[in-house]
Amino acid sequence: MQITRVAIHRFEIPLEEPFVTALRPIPALERVLVEVETDVGLTGVGEGAPAYEVTGETQGSTAAVLADVLAPAVLGEDPLAVERLVRRMRALVDGAPSAHAALEIAFQDLRGKAAEQPLYRLLGGNAEEPTLTVPKVLSIKPPDEMAADAAAAVDEGYDQLKIKLGRDPETDIERVTAIAAAVPDETSLKADANQGWGDAKTAVEALAGMAHHLDVIEQPVAKENVSDLAFLRDRLDVPVMPDESVETATDALDLIKRGAGDVFNIKLMKTGGIAEAVRLNAVAEADDRPTQLGSMVEGHVGTAAGIHFASAFENVIWNEMVGPFMTTEGITDLRADVPRIETSGPGLGVRVDRTKLRSLRSDVTEIEP
Numbered sequence: 001m002q003i004t005r006v007a008i009h010r011f012e013i014p015l016e017e018p019f020v021t022a023l024r025p026i027p028a029l030e031r032v033l034v035e036v037e038t039d040v041g042l043t044g045v046g047e048g049a050p051a052y053e054v055t056g057e058t059q060g061s062t063a064a065v066l067a068d069v070l071a072p073a074v075l076g077e078d079p080l081a082v083e084r085l086v087r088r089m090r091a092l093v094d095g096a097p098s099a100h101a102a103l104e105i106a107f108q109d110l111r112g113k114a115a116e117q118p119l120y121r122l123l124g125g126n127a128e129e130p131t132l133t134v135p136k137v138l139s140i141k142p143p144d145e146m147a148a149d150a151a152a153a154v155d156e157g158y159d160q161l162k163i164k165l166g167r168d169p170e171t172d173i174e175r176v177t178a179i180a181a182a183v184p185d186e187t188s189l190k191a192d193a194n195q196g197w198g199d200a201k202t203a204v205e206a207l208a209g210m211a212h213h214l215d216v217i218e219q220p221v222a223k224e225n226v227s228d229l230a231f232l233r234d235r236l237d238v239p240v241m242p243d244e245s246v247e248t249a250t251d252a253l254d255l256i257k258r259g260a261g262d263v264f265n266i267k268l269m270k271t272g273g274i275a276e277a278v279r280l281n282a283v284a285e286a287d288d289r290p291t292q293l294g295s296m297v298e299g300h301v302g303t304a305a306g307i308h309f310a311s312a313f314e315n316v317i318w319n320e321m322v323g324p325f326m327t328t329e330g331i332t333d334l335r336a337d338v339p340r341i342e343t344s345g346p347g348l349g350v351r352v353d354r355t356k357l358r359s360l361r362s363d364v365t366e367i368e369p
């Protein structure tokens with residue numbers, strides 16, 4: 001099999017409402033869709049979901065790295081030689097994980113399509129079906145508004161809530177307390193400070209008033225404060241989940257050596273695709289640690305990749321593939337029915353709706369020999 005053409009689409013997905021974290025408010029999703037065509041008539045699709053506050057990438061930089069460097073470098077190559085192509089792409093471009101992910105996910109889609117198998121079965125096949133139950137993510141708002149959002153989410157059918165925090169500890173405690181009071185006891189509450197508390201001292205102050213409500217606290221301190229992450233892990237009963245602090249398998253190994261992190265938050269847009277995510281997950285599993293498959297609020301194609309990764313391995317205990325429920329439109333036939341998402345068919349198991357893609361697209365670049 002040979003790659004004959006790569007199309008790079010820039011498109012925007014409207015959100016139901018702006019998504020607010022401690023890092024920034026996000027008004028709409030700017031995404032990049034990659035289609036990899038081959039000489040055997042199969043086409044693979046992948047998505048890049050750049051988040052400049054995490055990896056320094058924008059939609060424009062992602063599309064440019066793909067069009068200028070990565071896509072020309074893989075033309076004529078065998079897309080099923082995934083590890084070889086990943087190595088070559090990394091030798092060419094350091095960083096830019098969303099650009100790498102977009103292409104690599106398309107290769108993985110082709111693997112599944114060529115084998116006529118859903119991708120999760122080729123990766124590991126832990127689950128019976130490629131389907132996930134997702135949490136509702138609550139944007140940072142005043143405590144009473146977040147409590148109302150939480151109650152509405154439970155009414156809608158969610159049984160897990162992810163609470164975005166990370167401003168002053170006092171108000172964050174009020175947020176979690178109000179949410180816990182507004183939902184049934186059995187609702188799973190996870191909180192993500194997105195580094196907002198900065199150091200262990202502030203995090204301890206915040207968590208003293210809320211940890212008893214939480215199943216996990218995500219990235220309580222600044223990403224480089226690894227010793228603070230280790231300190232919190234020793235000191236708290238609630239598990240600590242590094243996110244911004246762990247991008248690659250090497251980061252996970254380093255955190256484990258330093259005693260930091262109970263659960264690792266893996267994102268395909270940090271690892272640069274599925275192959276490195278598999279390695280990161282293996283490092284975690286070797287030390288008996290579970291992982292979460294987190295999201296950069298991907299569109300349908302990136303979400304489908306997440307479904308297959310998370311369905312492949314037993315120690316991926318949580319996921320946050322929430323994109324389909326935060327957006328007003330999807331560009332594939334991925335099924336999303338609160339709180340479940342599901343694909344069907346070989347590869348990623350999603351088919352791109354051309355009309356929808358054209359309506360959301362701002363630009364397309366085609367790379368051919």
Ligand SMILES: [Mg+2]
Nearest residue numbers: 192218219243
């Ligand atoms: Mg996070």
